[in-house]
Amino acid sequence: MNGGCNVGCNVGCNVGINGGKPDRTSDRNADHRPGRTTGPLVDLRLDRAHSSRIYDYFLGGKTNFLADRVAAASVLSVFPSALIAARINREFMHRTTRCLVKAGMRQFLDIGTGIPTPPNLHDIAQGIAPDARIVYTDNDPIVLAHAAALLLSTPEGRTAYVQSDVNNPEAILAAPQLRDTLDLRKPVALSLNALMHFVTDDGRDRAHTIVDTLKSALPSGSTLAMTHATPDFSPDTMQKIVEIYRGAGTVLQFRSRGEFLRFFEGWELMEPGVALSHQWRPDRPEDATYVTDAEAGCYAAVARKP
Numbered sequence: 001m002n003g004g005c006n007v008g009c010n011v012g013c014n015v016g017i018n019g020g021k022p023d024r025t026s027d028r029n030a031d032h033r034p035g036r037t038t039g040p041l042v043d044l045r046l047d048r049a050h051s052s053r054i055y056d057y058f059l060g061g062k063t064n065f066l067a068d069r070v071a072a073a074s075v076l077s078v079f080p081s082a083l084i085a086a087r088i089n090r091e092f093m094h095r096t097t098r099c100l101v102k103a104g105m106r107q108f109l110d111i112g113t114g115i116p117t118p119p120n121l122h123d124i125a126q127g128i129a130p131d132a133r134i135v136y137t138d139n140d141p142i143v144l145a146h147a148a149a150l151l152l153s154t155p156e157g158r159t160a161y162v163q164s165d166v167n168n169p170e171a172i173l174a175a176p177q178l179r180d181t182l183d184l185r186k187p188v189a190l191s192l193n194a195l196m197h198f199v200t201d202d203g204r205d206r207a208h209t210i211v212d213t214l215k216s217a218l219p220s221g222s223t224l225a226m227t228h229a230t231p232d233f234s235p236d237t238m239q240k241i242v243e244i245y246r247g248a249g250t251v252l253q254f255r256s257r258g259e260f261l262r263f264f265e266g267w268e269l270m271e272p273g274v275a276l277s278h279q280w281r282p283d284r285p286e287d288a289t290y291v292t293d294a295e296a297g298c299y300a301a302v303a304r305k306p
């Protein structure tokens, strides 16, 4: 399948899918028929690879297209463990969510959510605590188009979706969907998994400034869970991945352990501190040795605001 589908959504922004056709975002494309929820069509550029769809391919999902699969094949040719690295990244989210809910967290803000892939964060959180409240955010319209799967909350809890860019953290924090769902006077579990390496610094320390803005808005007892790709173990391979993504139109900046650690400055790291994504509190001891550090290629940590 490569384009042509027209999926509507009713999550506060009117977006339709316009598979790979020229950009058409004007209101003349809106579907004005009574009862229709689609608005102006947004060009999803299905002819171009996109990070969320490449990741969906690595996870074995179905929301990816030829350009995404071509880029994914290039990544796999230099980094054959990409499929495993994606899966263990996702499993870090599963484990941290379980851990944080069991520790009493009831509010979650997940930025860079990705295309829904069950179990999603709310499936796990509300499976343990049905009253958990979750706000999802991504800047990719295709994630928005599939957001219905993220909005199937328990009656006791609540989920919401904010279409926004992490480069504008103030807009995320001010979004009505977030303010209606989360009480920012109470602890929030913030997750930024496999997201911040899509934010380049361009000499301005942008990524850390963004994370600091988000951290500052949250009260004591809040947590930050994060994964981030690193060049520390195989710099040449990771540089090739940066070039493949750049060729596909996406900039990446992988960061060292020290740069990753700095995202948590002022907060208390939970055990075991900074680890490879599969080594952060593995479910079974053998999971910690499932892949080498270079095959995982991604740091993970969780910290709590004092």
Ligand SMILES: C[S@@+](CC[C@H](N)C(=O)[O-])C[C@H]1O[C@@H](n2cnc3c(N)ncnc32)[C@H](O)[C@@H]1O
Pocket (backbone or CB within 6 Å): 051, 052, 055, 089, 090, 093, 111, 112, 113, 114, 115, 137, 138, 139, 140, 143, 164, 165, 166, 167, 192, 193, 194, 195, 198
């Ligand atoms: C590799 S996926 C990770 C998905 C999910 N967090 C996980 O770890 O399973 C990265 C996601 O971040 C989103 N993303 C990339 N840049 C972004 C930005 N500037 N603002 C918001 N989301 C962004 C992409 O659209 C994609 O859905």
